Amino acid sequence: MKDSTIDTLVVGAGQAGVAMSEHLTRQEIPHLVLERSRIAERWRTGRWDSLVANGPAWHDRFPGLEFEDLDPDAFASKDRVARYFEDYARKFEAPIRTGVEVTSVRRIPGDPRFVAQTSEGEIRANRVVVATGPFQQPLVPAIAPKDDGLYQIHSADYKNPHQMPEGGVLVVGAGSSGVQIADELNRAGRKVYLSVGPHDRLPRSYRNRDYCWWLGVLGEWDKDTPAEGREHVTIAVSGVRGGETIDFRRLGQQGITLVGMTAGVSERIVRFDGNLAGDIARGDESYFAMLDAADAYAKRNGVDLPADPAARELPPLPKCVTQPLLELDLRKAGIRSIIWATGYTADYRWLPENALDAKGKPRHQRGISAEPGIYFLGLSWLSRRGSAFIWGVWHDAKHIADHIGIQRKYLAYRDASQRRGAAAA
Known part of the structure; x- marks a missing residue:
């Protein structure tokens, strides 16, 4: 790709x-x-083999295309999601160039445009949309031991139980990824320890409605800041x-x-804090708070939905919670692997400094950067709770496109005014 100029450059094709x-x-x-790999590459290779979407097909999609081969209440596989975005891009002939990496974006001195250095040359652009998402670089905490005798990977590199060496596994992190990986390994016959910290948990379904529906009607998706x-x-x-409610008691009872x-x-020797029971209790509080809010909504609005008393029945706490381990000798426990399901970080050093704060995080309001002409899209809580979800990013993109369109009209007026002045002279 030779040096070229474009009005708007979008970095990332997820x-x-x-x-x-x-x-x-x-x-x-x-x-x-520009996409350095393939469309929706994170869904293809940055996930484990058995992953499915956390939301049902009727919810986790863009407005303009359904998963026609899936039941609306089914959960799409990761490969089906990747194919969905390919199909969607094909619908409107999206100008996507794959296999091209953007390595830096800088403001051109004395020029309102930016210059982007890519693996195939320079591109000048009036504005740049950073659509690289929140899952850029796997984060392994500093406490991870420097021990060649332990097989250690981030959850981004976990594919299936067969890749793991023999022996037990410690999974660190009990969000959606950590829980699902631990459950899969346990079902494959591995001895699994799951390190649980502060978390929220939601009912997969309550009173015959998925939690995604409840968050919608309760206005939770539109909250603009976390509690x-x-x-x-x-x-x-x-x-x-087919969708399950995560209950740590059940996971404990299953081994x-x-x-x-x-x-x-x-x-x-791994040390754990003493807050396991408290963290599980606070997770239960978030669970019951949603059930209460759902019941109140149904009563307030006269919604005829079947009662679901079983959702409020919790099994007893397993012994590992009532008598928790505070230390674990990995050798004695036969643990030869650690999976760090500890989230991701981002690196924006390739962007203009004014677009970032002192900690290197994006400075923006609803995706519109403090550096004029730079935009961010796909980040968690960009404008609301739903921003990092498939449907949420679509609505945030519309807001940014509208802003770009308005700016273009301002500039068009300026240029026309200058031409009129020159003609009058």
């Missing part, structure tokens, strides 16, 4: 980049989407086997040994 391209296309805004002190709390949900949040590792 769900955010495809959504952005659709809205730019609708407004006839010239643009180019104070809950910014980094994970949510344990699952679409596996998984629950332990507290991992506090440190030394000489293959």
Whole structure:
């Protein structure tokens, strides 16, 4: 790709980049989407083999295309989701170039445009949309031991139980990824320890409605900020086997040994905090709070939905919770592997400094950067709770495309005014 100029450059062709391209296309805004790998690559290779979407097919999609081969209440496989975005991009002939990596974006001195350095040359653009998403770089905490005798991977590199060496497995992190991986390994006959920290959990379904529906009618998807002190709390949900409510008691009864949040590792001795029972109790509080809100909504609005008393019945706490381990000798327990399901971080050093705060995080309001001409899309809580979800990113992309369209009109007026002035002279 030789040096070229484009009105709007979109970096990334995952769900955010495809959504952005659709809205730019609708407004006839010239643009180019660059993707270093393939469309929706994270869904293809950045997930484990058995992963399915955490939301049902009727919910986790863009407005313009359904999963026609799936029941609306089914959960799409990761490969089906990737194919969905390919099909969607094909619908409007999205100008996507794959296999091209953007390595830096800088403002051109004395010029309102940006120059993007790519693996195939330079591109100049009036504006740049960063659609690289929140899952950029797997984060393994500093407490991870430097021990060649332990097989250690991030959840992004886990594929299936067969890749794991013989022996027990410690899974650190009990959000959706950690819980599902631990459950899969346990069902495959492995001895599994699951390190559980602060979390929220939701009913997969309540009173014959999926939790995605309840969050919608209750206005939870549209909340613009997380509750104070809950910014980094994970949510344990699952679409596996047709969708299940995550209950740590059940996981414990099925053979998984629950332990507290991992506090440190030394000489293959893992230390856990003493808050396991409290963290599970607070997760239960979030669960029951949603049931209460759903019941209140149904009563308030006269919604005729079947009662679901079984949803409020919890099995007893397993022994691993009532008598928790505070230390675990990995050698004695026969644990030869650790999976770090500890989330992701992002690296935006390739962007102009003014687009970032002192911690290197994006400075923006609803995706519109503090650096004019730079936009962010696909981040968690970009504008609301639903921003990082498939349907949520589509609506955020529309807002950004509208902003770009308005800016283009301002500039068109300026240029026309200058031409009129020159003609009058």
